[in-house]
Amino acid sequence: MKIEYNYDKSIGPIIFFTFTNKKIGFCLCHKKKERSISFFGLERFLCSRCIGILLGYIFGLVLNLFIIFRIEFSLLFIVPLVLDGVTQLFGYRESNNLLRVLTGILFGVGIVNLFCYLAKFY
Secondary structure (H helix, E strand, O other), rough: OEEEEEEEEOOEEEEEEEEEOEEEEOOOOOHHHHHHOOOOHHHOOHHHHHHHHHHHHHHHHHHOOOOOHHHHHHHHHHHHHHHHHHHHHHOOOOOOOOHHHHHHHHHHHHHHHHHHHOOOOO
């Protein structure tokens, strides 16, 4: 396995993993200053949406210690981030940092719950 790092101005840092002549790239946070909030120096590493997602993961893990919601709730928690990102991508509107954090938190909780729900059946 070979690991490479590259930076693309339009999408941010990318980590490439090469396995047996197959190269797979993973995009990381773009760290754009205008889409970041000052929070204990994290603006240098994560944008507001990524901070929200990480907080959502933490909330989701704690929440799933007590209750695992049905899969429909997980999907409902994921949809706001997708809508926010897609409508911003196509220029219908401009999102703000508060909305990015809130939709990120919902997304993080939804993803953790989805994994916990699916793991319950295996």
